[in-house]
Structure formats: structure tokens, C-alpha cells
Amino acid sequence: MSWIAQNLWLIPVLPLLAAGISALLKRPCRSLAAGLAIGSMGASFLLSCAALVATLGKHGAASRQVVNFDWFALGDTVVRLGWVLDPLTAAMVVMITFVGSLIFIFSVGYMAHDENFTRFFCFLSLFAAAMLGLIIANNLLLLFMCWELVGLASYLLIGFWFHKPSAAAAAKKAFITTRIGDVFFFLGIVWLYSETGTLLFYDAGRGCLEQDALAKMVAHTTLGGLAASSAIGLLLFCGAIGKSGQLPLHVWLPDAMEGPTPVSALIHAATMVAAGVFLVARVYPLMEMQQAGVSEPIPLTAVTWIGALTAIFGALVAVSQTDIKRILAYSTVSQLGYMMMGLGIGGVAVGMFHLLTHAFFKALLFLGSGSIIHGCHEEQDIRRMGGLKKFMPVTFATYAIGMMALSGVPLVFSGFWSKDEILHAAWHYGPSKIPFLLGLAGAFLTAFYMTRQMCFVFGGKYRGGHREAEKGSDGVMESGGTGHDQHHSAHSSDPHESPPVMTWPLILLAACAVLLVIVGTPVWPWLPHYLEGREVHFSFAALFNWDMLSLLLLSSAVVAIGIGLSWWFYGLLPAEKPDEQDPLEQQFPEQFAWSRGKFFVDELYAATFVKWNARLGELCHDLDRRVLDLLVSIVGWATTACAHVAKLCDEYVVNKLFDAGCGEVRRGAEAASELQGGQIHQYLRSIGLALVLFVFILAVGCNK
Amino acid sequence: MTPLSGYLLVSALLFCIGLAGALTRRNAIMVLIGIELMLNAANLNFIAFWRFSENPETMTGLMFAVFSIAIAAAEAAVGLALIITIYRHFRTANVDQVEDMKG
Numbered sequence: 044m045s046w047i048a049q050n051l052w053l054i055p056v057l058p059l060l061a062a063g064i065s066a067l068l069k070r071p072c073r074s075l076a077a078g079l080a081i082g083s084m085g086a087s088f089l090l091s092c093a094a095l096v097a098t099l100g101k102h103g104a105a106s107r108q109v110v111n112f113d114w115f116a117l118g119d120t121v122v123r124l125g126w127v128l129d130p131l132t133a134a135m136v137v138m139i140t141f142v143g144s145l146i147f148i149f150s151v152g153y154m155a156h157d158e159n160f161t162r163f164f165c166f167l168s169l170f171a172a173a174m175l176g177l178i179i180a181n182n183l184l185l186l187f188m189c190w191e192l193v194g195l196a197s198y199l200l201i202g203f204w205f206h207k208p209s210a211a212a213a214a215k216k217a218f219i220t221t222r223i224g225d226v227f228f229f230l231g232i233v234w235l236y237s238e239t240g241t242l243l244f245y246d247a248g249r250g251c252l253e254q255d256a257l258a259k260m261v262a263h264t265t266l267g268g269l270a271a272s273s274a275i276g277l278l279l280f281c282g283a284i285g286k287s288g289q290l291p292l293h294v295w296l297p298d299a300m301e302g303p304t305p306v307s308a309l310i311h312a313a314t315m316v317a318a319g320v321f322l323v324a325r326v327y328p329l330m331e332m333q334q335a336g337v338s339e340p341i342p343l344t345a346v347t348w349i350g351a352l353t354a355i356f357g358a359l360v361a362v363s364q365t366d367i368k369r370i371l372a373y374s375t376v377s378q379l380g381y382m383m384m385g386l387g388i389g390g391v392a393v394g395m396f397h398l399l400t401h402a403f404f405k406a407l408l409f410l411g412s413g414s415i416i417h418g419c420h421e422e423q424d425i426r427r428m429g430g431l432k433k434f435m436p437v438t439f440a441t442y443a444i445g446m447m448a449l450s451g452v453p454l455v456f457s458g459f460w461s462k463d464e465i466l467h468a469a470w471h472y473g474p475s476k477i478p479f480l481l482g483l484a485g486a487f488l489t490a491f492y493m494t495r496q497m498c499f500v501f502g503g504k505y506r507g508g509h510r511e512a513e514k515g516s517d518g519v520m521e522s523g524g525t526g527h528d529q530h531h532s533a534h535s536s537d538p539h540e541s542p543p544v545m546t547w548p549l550i551l552l553a554a555c556a557v558l559l560v561i562v563g564t565p566v567w568p569w570l571p572h573y574l575e576g577r578e579v580h581f582s583f584a585a586l587f588n589w590d591m592l593s594l595l596l597l598s599s600a601v602v603a604i605g606i607g608l609s610w611w612f613y614g615l616l617p618a619e620k621p622d623e624q625d626p627l628e629q630q631f632p633e634q635f636a637w638s639r640g641k642f643f644v645d646e647l648y649a650a651t652f653v654k655w656n657a658r659l660g661e662l663c664h665d666l667d668r669r670v671l672d673l674l675v676s677i678v679g680w681a682t683t684a685c686a687h688v689a690k691l692c693d694e695y696v697v698n699k700l701f702d703a704g705c706g707e708v709r710r711g712a713e714a715a716s717e718l719q720g721g722q723i724h725q726y727l728r729s730i731g732l733a734l735v736l737f738v739f740i741l742a743v744g745c746n747k
Numbered sequence: 748m749t750p751l752s753g754y755l756l757v758s759a760l761l762f763c764i765g766l767a768g769a770l771t772r773r774n775a776i777m778v779l780i781g782i783e784l785m786l787n788a789a790n791l792n793f794i795a796f797w798r799f800s801e802n803p804e805t806m807t808g809l810m811f812a813v814f815s816i817a818i819a820a821a822e823a824a825v826g827l828a829l830i831i832t833i834y835r836h837f838r839t840a841n842v843d844q845v846e847d848m849k850g
Contacts, residue, residue, distance in 0.1 A: 721846025723778065727770055 045097040047090065048108035048128045051179050054090050054136055055189075057083040059172035065165040076161040080168045081147045087175065088140035095133040099573075106130055106576040109181055109245045127181035127245055130574050131324060131395065135178045138399050141555075142313050142406045143171050145548035149410050150305040152545035153417060163203060163303070170196035174314050178321065183232050183242040183251070186322070190228075190286070193315045194221055200310060201302040213298040220295040224285020231278030238263065238271050244325065252328045261332050269341070270334035276342030279326055280349075287319025287379045289353045294645055296376055300368040304413030307368060312375050312409050313402040320382045320398050324391045339474055343387045350383025351469075351478040356642070358488035362495070363627065363638035366423050367412045370496050373641075374449065375405060377485055381465055384478055389468030392571035397461040399570065400559050404448035404458055407552035411442035414545050415500060418538040419507055425499040426621040427507040434538040439501050441549040446497055448556040450490040450606065453599045457559035462486060464563075464571065467594055483601055490605025495613050503617025505538065565591060754795035762788035775830045775840045779823065786819050 111125030173192030202214030288296035357377025386394030765784030797808020
């Protein structure tokens with residue numbers, strides 16, 4: 044076993060140490076906190092690279108190295124934890140530490156004027172530690188603990204500007220919504236434990252993802268003819284639905300954009316929301332267990348359909364949004380749907396490949412939007428931007444690369460190939476062609492809304508200047524800056540390019556979004572095959588066959604139509620004023636209203652679940668006040684009455700007795716004190732008298 | 748040789764004189780003298796009983812008497828010291844007038 048497999052725990056522990064130390068730092072220690080966070084991430088990145096190297100060149104089961112240890116013993120039961128190093132872990136930790144480091148560096152610039160800079164980096168490090176722990180865990184319990192820790196970190200960071208009511212509400216919403224999924228996830232964990240007696244994934248044949256346990260679970264049929272493995276798989280997937288923002292628990296993810304933009308990039312685009320996808324990939328052996336009498340594995344069917352529906356839903360909503368970050372958020376929802384669909388129909392490699400490429404270009408897009416927001420003085424509405432190509436050339440170039448990667452512009456962008464893998468797998472999906480069609484429609488919409496965003500933000504001329512005066516300095520970031528403020532006053536209304544500390548991460552991420560192509564094309568599909576532990580061969584035949592080429596052409600055509608149509612709508616005649624009506628709205632007012640209203644899912648939930656919950660709360664409150672309080676009052680009165688009786692007893696019985704006893708003792712003592720008169724002769728006389736008495740008794744006694 | 752009863756008679760006489768002195772005298776010093784007489788009556792008893800015991804060579808009675816005399820000396824010293832202090836305090840040695848120690 045390699046050194047890195049033995050010491051894999053160092054990867055999450057280094058950021059954890061950084062978080063612990065910076066939690067103790069005082070506010071002014073800004074550079075120390077940032078240095079600690081970035082340094083620990085960098086060190087973790089190096090270790091991750093070592094881990095990646097250790098898994099290279101091995102195939103099949105040999106590529107997995109597991110270290111387990113005893114945590115504690117309860118009677119005869121020993122709870123064991125552990126970590127696992129396999130291609131899945133290695134690829135994820137490398138991605139997270141790399142993207143994480145860049146986002147940390149970006150944050151130094153983005154958060155430069157925030158008072159709570161130190162706290163921010165403490166939370167970021169805590170998040171990174173929990174996320175890395177989640178990835179390396181070889182135990183579902185350990186994974187769940189880290190899962191909840193990333194949820195906590197997400198809560199803290201969404202609510203980082205907690206003095207804004209919307210941010211506090213968003214943090215609460217995110218926490219509660221994901222908790223709903225987590226309840227089912229936890230039920231799944233408990234069930235899994237009761238079925239297999241272990242929560243270790245791999246344990247030399249005894250783990251819950253290994254042959255014996257899986258066979259046992261498939262054989263065990265429970266409610267409704269569902270095999271235990273299917274039921275557990277569905278429960279675990281519920282956790283993934285909550286965390287990865289799938290329908291119907293997606294509502295928290297767009298609201299989570301209230302957090303600082305680097306947080307959105309790291310947590311709500313690249314890593315944490317992908318944790319659900321990762322979870323499905325991690326328990327894939329369980330998910331794909333086929334129960335007798337059903338043609339497809341039930342959990343994977345659920346994954347596929349939820350994923351496909353989420354993909355199209357997210358894309359439909361993203362088309363009409365006006366907040367730059369919300370567009371990206373719904374795009375993330377949509378892309379997570381793609382990943383789920385890829386997992387459901389194509390296997391681990393397809394879904395995870397898209398996850399990894401998406402992490403790079405979505406982090407790039409979010410950081411780009413952060414740079415835009417920073418440059419436009421905290422403006423987030425794309426209708427109030429425009430013409431930024433001129434002001435922010437670096438951001439424009441990198442954002443364009445990210446946009447093209449996300450839209451799936453052919454050949455040189457990684458998103459194209461990973462999305463195509465998914466569509467390719469969907470095309471060959473046996474039971475139904477609907478996921479394929481949904482995916483294709485999603486691809487069209489993705490191209491459409493990204494082009495729309497580009498046109499609004501970078502095309503036309505700048506539309507935001509006049510609002511600068513009224514907006515003033517109520518922005519959150521304006522608290523303590525010096526250089527930034529001077530910059531403002533120099534030409535206050537014009538946007539400006541961000542400092543190098545923010546643009547360099549963009550450039551690196553853009554480079555990655557392109558360079559990942561090398562390892563992911565069908566000609567040399569190194570990354571997908573590596574993830575599945577298969578050997579990879581260089582072959583042009585995989586690309587140049589009719590099946591593959593026709594699909595490539597089809598998706599390229601769809602993307603081209605999407606971009607072209609969007610350009611025709613938005614690019615040819617750029618909007619002149621911020622409050623102009625959207626061209627699409629003029630054409631399809633009704634459908635547009637649905638999309639802009641996010642299909643009113645939030646309103647639906649507010650009218651149903653939230654309202655029911657409030658009703659239930661009121662009912663409980665009434666029950667509490669009317670019934671329980673009455674009972675409590677009765678008990679209280681009874682106690683008071685008892686106390687009165689006890690008081691009377693005390694006063695008239697016990698106290699009297701004691702008083703009488705004490706009086707007697709006192710009188711006795713007074714009488715006795717009379718004897719001590721102070722007269723020595725008195726004492727002597729007593730002694731003499733006593734002596735005579737004793738002698739007399741002695742004399743009488745002796746005579747007997 | 749004088750019989751034991753002779754010694755005991757003298758001793759009893761001595762004790763009675765001492766007791767009478769201690770009870771009747773008002774002067775603290777005279778009371779102390781009476782007490783000393785009673786003590787010596789007891790010592791005389793010790794010696795007499797020892798001398799007429801079965802094996803006088805063990806010297807037990809003699810030892811008893813020596814200890815008793817030593818204690819009497821110490822007691823006399825303490826008693827005199829007390830009397831002097833009382834005299835300085837009350838300007839009298841009359842025990843009837845000293846009754847501050849009553850309960």
C-alpha cells in the first residue's frame with residue numbers, strides 16, 4: 044500500500060487545521076488567515092496529486108486502496124471508519140483542491156474590503172475540510188457526518204452577510220430544505236446498517252458495497268415487492284436530491300446565491316452541490332443492483348428521470364432570469380440534472396466526467412460573474428450592465444470560454460464532450476427515448492440562455508451608470524476600502540477590470556476548461572475510463588463511426604440553433620434602456636411569465652407545505668395553550684394546596700412540639716445553673732457531703 | 748509496732764481537720780492549707796497500707812506517695828499563683844467575695 048493511501052487523511056485535516064487556527068485569530072490578522080487557508084489548500088492539492096499518481100496505471104479492483112480502523116466499541120459491536128483511495132476519490136480531491144485553491148485566491152481580491160475577512164476564510168477552510176472528508180470517506184456514517192458539515196458550512200457562508208434579511212432567510216431555507224433530503228438519507232443509512240451490519244463501503248469482502256452484502260439485500264424483499272437494495276438506494280438518492288438541488292428540492296439553490304460570489308462558485312456550483320452526484324456514484328454498486336422481475340434497476344431509473352426533468356426545468360427557468368447569479372444558479376440546477384441523468388443511464392464515468400468538467404467551467408463562470416459584479420459596483424441585474432467587453436477584456440475572454448464550454452460549443456471545449464457522452468448514453472437508453480429528448484432540449488436552452496446572458500452583459504452599451512448615484516455606498520463591500528474607493532471617485536460610473544488576484548484564477552480555470560478536452564474525447568477517453576478503472580486505448584474508430592458522428596452533428600446543430608436564435612433575439616438589437624421589455628416576452632408573454640416566475644414552485648410550496656406546517660404549528664400552539672397548559676395549571680394548583688396543608692401541619696403540630704421541648708430543656712438548664720453559685724465553700728460542702736454519702740454507702744455495703 | 752488502725756486513725760483525724768479548715772476558713776490561703784492537709788492524710792494512708800501490705804519490697808505505695816507529693820507541690824504552685832492573681836484583681840483573698848464564676 045502506498046504512502047499516500049496510508050496518509051490520505053492529511054488531505055482534509057490540513058484545511059481543518061487552518062480553519063481551527065483562523066477561528067482563533069483576531070479580525071486584523073487578514074493576511075495570516077488568507078495565507079493559512081490558501082497554503083493548506085495548496086498543500087492538500089499537492090497531496091491530492093500524489094494520490095492521483097498512486098492510482099494511475101492500475102485497473103479494476105487493484106486501483107482501490109482502503110484503510111480502515113476501529114473508532115469505538117459498544118459491547119461486541121465495533122464501529123469502524125476508514126478512507127478509500129480509488130480513481131473516483133483521486134479525481135474528486137484533485138478537482139476540489141485545485142478549484143478550491145483558485146477560488147480562495149480569488150476571494151482575497153473579492154472580499155478585500157469586507158470586515159469579516161478572517162471569518163470568511165475560516166468558514167471556507169472548514170468547508171474544504173468537510174468536503175474533502177466526504178470524498179475520501181470509506182464509511183457511509185463518516186460520509187454522512189462530513190455531508191452535514193458541508194451543509195453547516197454552506198449555511199454559514201450563505202448567511203455570511205447575515206445582516207441582510209434575504210441572506211439570513213436564504214441560509215435558513217438552504218439548511219432546512221437539504222435537511223428534508225437528509226432525513227431520508229439517514230433512514231437509508233440506518234436501514235443499510237440493519238441489513239448488512241456494516242457501513243464500510245469496502246472491507247475485504249465484508250463491506251456493504253461488496254458482493255455478499257449486495258446479494259443479501261437483493262434477495263430480501265420488503266414492502267410492495269421492492270428489494271431492500273432498491274429501497275435503500277432510493278432513500279440514499281433522496282439525500283442526493285436535497286444536496287444536489289434536484290426536483291422537487293431545488294428551491295434552495297438559487298436562493299443560496301445570496302452568499303458571496305466565491306462561495307457560490309465553490310460550494311453552490313463546483314463542489315458541494317456535486318456531493319449528491321458523488322454520493323450516487325459512490326454507492327453505484329448498490330444502485331445498479333437489479334432485482335428480479337424488473338428490467339432496469341429501480342434506483343437508477345429514478346435517478347435518470349429526476350435528472351432529466353431537473354435538466355429541462357432548470358434550463359427553462361434560466362432563460363428568463365435577470366439576476367446574473369440566478370441565471371448561473373438555475374444553470375447549475377440544470378447541469379446537475381444532466382449529471383444525474385448521466386449516472387442513471389451511462390454509469391459512473393459518464394456522470395462524473397460531466398461533474399469534473401462542469402466544476403471547472405461553472406467555477407469559472409461564477410468567478411467571472413463575481414468579477415463583473417465587483418467591477419459594476421455590486422450590480423447583479425444583467426439589464427443594468429452591457430458593453431462590458433470594453434471595460435473588462437480579461438473577464439470577457441474567460442467568461443466567453445466558460446459560456447462556450449457550458450453551452451457545448453463543439454470540439455475544443457470540455458463541456459461539449461462530457462455533455463455528448465451523456466446524450467450518447469441517453470440515445471442508447473433502452474426503456475425510453477424521452478430522457479434523450481429532454482437532454483437535447485436542455486442543450487438547446489443552455490446555449491440559448493448563455494448567449495442571452497452574454498449579449499446582455501457584454502454586448503451593446505453600458506446601461507448602469509445613472510443608478511450609481513442613488514445606489515451610493517450602501518453596498519456591503521464598501522465598509523473599509525481605501526484604494527477601491529479612490530478608484531470609484533476617479534470615474535465613478537464606469538465599470539473597471541478586476542485586480543490580477545481575481546483575473547489570474549479566471550485565466551487558469553479557463554485554460555482547464557479547454558485543456559480537459561485532451562483527456563475526455565472519444566478518441567482517447569482517458570478520464571472516463573480512469574474513473575471506472577478500465578484500460579484506455581487510443582482509437583479513432585470510437586469517434587469516426589456513424590453512430591457517434593451523427594449524434595455529434597445533431598448536438599452541434601442544436602447548440603448552433605440555440606446560440607443563433609438567442610443572437611437573433613438579443614444580439615442584433617441590444618437593449619437600450621434597463622427597463623425595456625424582453626424580446627422573448629413580447630413573443631410569448633404567457634410562457635415567459637411562467638419561466639420568470641420559476642414555474643411558481645416557491646409559491647406552490649408556500650401555499651401548501653409551508654402553510655400546512657404553519658397550520659400544524661398553530662394547532663400545536665393551541666393544543667399547548669388550551670390543553671397542556673390547563674393540565675400544568677391543575678398540577679400547579681394541586682401542588683399549592685398540598686403546600687398549604689403542609690404549612691398548617693408544620694405551624695400547629697411540629698413547631699408546637701418543638702417549642703414545648705425546647706422550653707423544657709431551657710427550664711432544666713436554668714435550674715441546673717442555680718447550682719453553680721460561684722461560692723467555693725458551697726462546692727466544697729457538696730464534695731464533703733458526697734464523700735460522707737459514699738463512705739456511708741460503702742460502710743453499709745460492706746456490712747452486708 | 749503500731750498497728751495499722753493507729754495510722755488510719757491519725758490519717759482520718761488529719762483529713763477531718765483539713766476538711767473542717769477548708770470549709771470554715773474564708774481566707775483562700777487557709778482553704779488551700781486545708782486542702783493540703785487532706786492530701787497528706789491520703790498520702791499517709793498510702794504509706795500505711797503499703798507498709799502493712801503482703802510484699803512491701805515492691806515499693807508501689809512509696810512510689811504512689813512520691814508522685815502524689817510532686818503533684819501536690821505543682822498544685823500548690825498553681826493554686827498560689829491563682830490566689831495572687833485573684834487578690835490583684837479583686838483586692839481581697841476572701842473566697843466568699845469572689846463569685847464571678849457563677850453560671
